[in-house]
Amino acid sequence: MWSITLDQKLHLAPIGSNPQNVLDIATGTGIWAIDFANLTFELDDAEDEWLFPQKFDYIHGRTLATCFKSPLSVFRKAFEALAPGGWFEMQDMCLQRSDDGSMDGSSLKEWQEHVQAATAFTGVPWTNVPHYAHWFTEAGFESVTEVTFRWPSNQWSRNRKEKLLGAWTQAQIDNGMLESVSTRLFMMKLGWSQQKLDEFLAKVNADTKDPNIHAYSPVTVVYGRKPRSS
Numbered sequence: 001m002w003s004i005t006l007d008q009k010l011h012l013a014p015i016g017s018n019p020q021n022v023l024d025i026a027t028g029t030g031i032w033a034i035d036f037a038n039l040t041f042e043l044d045d046a047e048d049e050w051l052f053p054q055k056f057d058y059i060h061g062r063t064l065a066t067c068f069k070s071p072l073s074v075f076r077k078a079f080e081a082l083a084p085g086g087w088f089e090m091q092d093m094c095l096q097r098s099d100d101g102s103m104d105g106s107s108l109k110e111w112q113e114h115v116q117a118a119t120a121f122t123g124v125p126w127t128n129v130p131h132y133a134h135w136f137t138e139a140g141f142e143s144v145t146e147v148t149f150r151w152p153s154n155q156w157s158r159n160r161k162e163k164l165l166g167a168w169t170q171a172q173i174d175n176g177m178l179e180s181v182s183t184r185l186f187m188m189k190l191g192w193s194q195q196k197l198d199e200f201l202a203k204v205n206a207d208t209k210d211p212n213i214h215a216y217s218p219v220t221v222v223y224g225r226k227p228r229s230s
């Protein structure tokens, strides 16, 4: 979905054709990093002190909206770890919304509200992404640029690329995305029973397939440069 969204590009920051030292924070399976470079993996908590001996030309993080208790402190670490003139980029997505009120009163909207409450309860609220650009500036980055996209809940969009992304969203839902996001949050943090959750998710699933509900996940890419003089 990221490849489709970014037209097969791995980054939007203008990093030139030959960056030497690059860091992918919280790389997961490494799928982005493996596409980007020959690489080595390091196992660390990005919220701990960064001990890299070298400075980086580019630092990247993707789909990390609920990973950090303080994204701003991670952004400050990225700033420190970059060489002057180096670029930092975050690519992330938010909970779904609609612009025309078509989500109102739906189980899908209720699900988003519960996920928001439960992630806030765990100390990593899924509401940080709209603050990224501001936090980049606060951390000291310049030329901060924010680019937004939409991942529709199904194929309701008339835009060809968004229609394709909606089909991929449905493929994720059909492969258990709602359950994987919800089970721990709803049962352990909100105290729901398995039966209550299953019945609720069946209604949420139906709403995600309703072409009259124009829900989408806002997707945001933010990048900024460490000043050359710093």
Ligand SMILES: C[S@@+](CC[C@H](N)C(=O)[O-])C[C@H]1O[C@@H](n2cnc3c(N)ncnc32)[C@H](O)[C@@H]1O
Residues within 6 Å of the ligand: 025, 026, 027, 028, 029, 030, 031, 032, 044, 045, 046, 047, 061, 062, 063, 064, 067, 068
């Ligand atoms: C949703 S995955 C995204 C993986 C990858 N960035 C991608 O786009 O394919 C989030 C990853 O962040 C890792 N993670 C979460 N908190 C972290 C932290 N504080 N430090 C380092 N990694 C973390 C998780 O283990 C998981 O692999």
